[in-house]
Amino acid sequence: MPMAQANESPIKLYSKREKIYPKRVSGRYRNLKWIAMIITLSVYYVVPFIRWDRGTGAPDQAVLIDLTRARAYWFFIEIWPQEVYILTGILIFAAVTLFFVTSLFGRVWCGYFCPQTVWTDLFIWVERLVQGDRIKRKKLTEGPLTFEKLWKKALTHLIWIAIAWCTAGSFVLYFNDAPTLVRSFLEFNVSPTVLTFIAGLTFSTYLMAGFAREQVCIYMCPYARFQSAMFDKDTLIIGYDFVRGEPRGHHKKNDTWEGRGHCIDCTACVQVCPTGIDIRKGLQMDCIACGLCVDACDNVMDKIGLPRGLIRYDSEKGLAKEQKAKLLRPRTIYYAIILSAVGMLILYGLGTRTLTEIHVMHDRNPVYVRLSDGKIRNGYEVKILNKTHQDRHYSLSVSDLENPEIQIKGAGDFSPLDLFVSADSVADYRVFISAEPQKNDRNSIIFRIEDLGSNITAKRKSIFVSR
Ligand code: SF4
Numbered sequence: 001m002p003m004a005q006a007n008e009s010p011i012k013l014y015s016k017r018e019k020i021y022p023k024r025v026s027g028r029y030r031n032l033k034w035i036a037m038i039i040t041l042s043v044y045y046v047v048p049f050i051r052w053d054r055g056t057g058a059p060d061q062a063v064l065i066d067l068t069r070a071r072a073y074w075f076f077i078e079i080w081p082q083e084v085y086i087l088t089g090i091l092i093f094a095a096v097t098l099f100f101v102t103s104l105f106g107r108v109w110c111g112y113f114c115p116q117t118v119w120t121d122l123f124i125w126v127e128r129l130v131q132g133d134r135i136k137r138k139k140l141t142e143g144p145l146t147f148e149k150l151w152k153k154a155l156t157h158l159i160w161i162a163i164a165w166c167t168a169g170s171f172v173l174y175f176n177d178a179p180t181l182v183r184s185f186l187e188f189n190v191s192p193t194v195l196t197f198i199a200g201l202t203f204s205t206y207l208m209a210g211f212a213r214e215q216v217c218i219y220m221c222p223y224a225r226f227q228s229a230m231f232d233k234d235t236l237i238i239g240y241d242f243v244r245g246e247p248r249g250h251h252k253k254n255d256t257w258e259g260r261g262h263c264i265d266c267t268a269c270v271q272v273c274p275t276g277i278d279i280r281k282g283l284q285m286d287c288i289a290c291g292l293c294v295d296a297c298d299n300v301m302d303k304i305g306l307p308r309g310l311i312r313y314d315s316e317k318g319l320a321k322e323q324k325a326k327l328l329r330p331r332t333i334y335y336a337i338i339l340s341a342v343g344m345l346i347l348y349g350l351g352t353r354t355l356t357e358i359h360v361m362h363d364r365n366p367v368y369v370r371l372s373d374g375k376i377r378n379g380y381e382v383k384i385l386n387k388t389h390q391d392r393h394y395s396l397s398v399s400d401l402e403n404p405e406i407q408i409k410g411a412g413d414f415s416p417l418d419l420f421v422s423a424d425s426v427a428d429y430r431v432f433i434s435a436e437p438q439k440n441d442r443n444s445i446i447f448r449i450e451d452l453g454s455n456i457t458a459k460r461k462s463i464f465v466s467r
């Protein structure tokens with residue numbers, strides 16, 4: 001091996017994570033983060049306890065995913081498995097909203113509303129409360145094991161686990177009647193399944209917010225990877241004003257600012273950063289746009305008597321002093337159009353949602369049967385959906401077929417003129433239609449049901465096979 005190569009140090013493909021101890025900071029963006037945290041956590045913990053009257057027999061929890069009955073409830077909206085397209089529409093709407101907001105205002109979701117950010121912020125707040133600010137925490141962690149270290153670390157982890165447990169417990173409340181489940185907890189009467197879920201979610205919250213923290217944003221989150229596709233030079237970002245800041249250097253009182261930039265290289269912006277980056281190196285994927293470095297730098301500028309905004313929330317164009325960010329541009333217009341279209345489709349879906357539905361499945365084998373009197377009989381699986389919260393009776397009829405005879409399996413128990421479907425449920429009926437052989441091999445026919453109480457009707461196309 002040549003000497004030069006032998007002396008070269010190998011390229012490191014792995015570098016150990018350096019623990020980050022974000023410093024406390026105060027300012028506009030920090031206040032916004034507190035407000036966002038209080039709102040998001042309050043919504044998350046309180047919503048399962050909000051009641052919504054849907055009538056007798058129906059759950060009265062405003063937001064509920066009822067897995068046993070396969071229903072999702074959101075205040076006045078109730079989604080059945082057959083209406084999963086509405087849920088899909090809502091998810092698409094949420095995704096496009098995220099793209100739209102990102103193209104306008106950058107990573108505001110990441111910096112203020114993402115659960116990973118909110119819970120990490122909360123965990124850091126607890127850590128700081130018990131162990132002190134940056135330097136104290138660093139000293140404590142890196143120092144020898146003392147009684148003080150032991151109790152402070154133990155207390156921090158206990159509070160973290162308590163928060164993680166409450167977070168997991170609240171999550172489970174979205175899938176169960178909240179007051180009933182809370183009562184079961186107080187009576188130590190919770191099912192092993194619920195306990196297993198809570199244990200798993202407690203562990204993952206503790207792990208993600210207590211240990212993984214910024215690594216989730218940097219290495220695990222797919223959104224961080226593809227959001228640059230939504231960025232352009234007008235998107236608002238957190239950025240450092242190179243023109244104003246450079247050349248940087250330490251500054252003493254009464255030193256002139258002549259021939260130098262306004263950055264005094266104090267690293268306050270780096271010390272407060274929850275992902276541990278130096279925004280002065282330019283826009284980085286690791287930056288979650290929390291704005292804490294803006295607060296830190298503004299505080300420094302206030303102290304040294306220079307205008308705020310060396311680090312600021314601005315577009316790339318704005319930072320380069322080319323021009324102000326434009327909100328209206330092709331990208332944001334496309335997103336707005338898609339958003340409106342999806343929103344209208346969801347409203348249409350909800351507006352045309354019926355409380356009664358019929359689904360018909362023609363038998364595949366045998367497709368038809370010739371009876372001894374020469375008539376042809378076809379068999380069907382008919383499902384009647386009663387989405388109301390009252391028991392209902394329906395009459396069934398078939399059109400586009402001459403003199404059809406309708407038989408329901410178990411005749412005597414059921415008459416096509418009075419099919420019972422209990423509240424908020426689906427009834428399956430085995431239906432046979434007999435008629436004289438038709439001219440065509442396959443005839444389109446229409447099944448129609450009528451709610452005997454309200455005259456609401458529903459219909460579904462099917463076929464009648466003659467040969
Ligand atoms: S660089 Fe600034 S805005 Fe970006 S994550 Fe760090 S502190 Fe937040």
Ligand code: SF4
Nearest residue numbers: 263264266267269297
């Ligand atoms: S806080 Fe402001 S002045 Fe201090 S290093 Fe950062 S950019 Fe420079």
